[in-house]
């Protein structure tokens with residue numbers, strides 16, 4: 393790969409590049425062993441309903457605990473899993489882990505929870521994704537309406553007719569909650585939005601960041617909320633960190649929030665504990681005392 397770039401072949405093969413390439417190779421081979429060595433874990437970040445203040449579910453987020461390097465950010469390793477194709481296997485493991493966990497929480501009489509799993513483009517492009525999901529739902533005995541899926545605009549737009557068909561097949565398995573992640577940051581086509589069988593838009597953190605002061609972010613957030621509601625979609629705001637952002641979103645009719653203000657992503661047991669505590673609190677949740 394490096395050879396093709398320079399005239400004499402090795403022009404760009406600097407020590408720095410060497411280190412980078414070796415680091416990347418190490419990460420790749422580390423990832424290949426990660427699954428059998430059980431270094432992957434699923435964390436759960438709460439989603440809070442703004443009307444009731446209840447925790448209604450979570451987003452499942454993959455974590456890689458490297459034996460020497462410690463926790464590695466998914467922003468670093470998910471793209472590698474995607475390039476090597478390993479994401480298909482790991483993604484299936486995440487789906488299985490989440491469905492199994494949800495069944496356990498239901499058996500332990502936790503309040504009803506929806507957990508959202510992020511899909512990657514490669515998973516969606518596989519023509520057997522719907523049947524894979526069906527098999528996992530059958531094996532775990534989970535009622536499909538508790539499984540939620542997150543897809544991005546670019547995944548939908550890559551081959552829109554195919555994506556519509558695939559999401560229809562998944563919906564036919566009883567999975568009714570499909571969210572568009574990072575909404576507004578990718579290549580959007582509003583005309584296609586109405587053709588996809590989706591039920592929520594996730595307002596991206598980059599727009600939430602500037603609330604409640606930045607004029608542009610205010611305009612974008614209001615527009616996305618209005619657009620979603622007019623299309624009969626719910627709005628989930630991502631990356632909500634402070635009370636002022638929360639108040640703005642509440643006042644502007646946002647349905648659900650997710651962010652550090654509620655909690656960081658947590659290991660399964662800590663998340664279950666949070667849900668139990670939260671359900672017992674009379675004035676439930678962040679900002680629930682502020683007037684609507």
Ligand code: C2E
Nearest residue numbers: 453454466467470486510511512631632633650651652653
């Ligand atoms: P995402 O799906 O948009 O997930 C939201 C990200 O925002 C998560 O980062 C979450 O920890 C972070 N976040 C949530 N609230 C806050 C907040 O208040 N402040 C800040 N600063 N950050 C917040 P994370 O866990 O690092 O994941 C990054 C991305 O990696 C995800 O973005 C998603 O695209 C991808 N990813 C994670 N798990 C999976 C997975 O199982 N499969 C696939 N295909 N992708 C995944």
Ligand code: MG
Nearest residue numbers: 451510542573
């Ligand atoms: Mg997501």
Ligand code: MG
Nearest residue numbers: 573574594630
């Ligand atoms: Mg997102």
Ligand code: MG
Nearest residue numbers: 574596597630
């Ligand atoms: Mg994001």
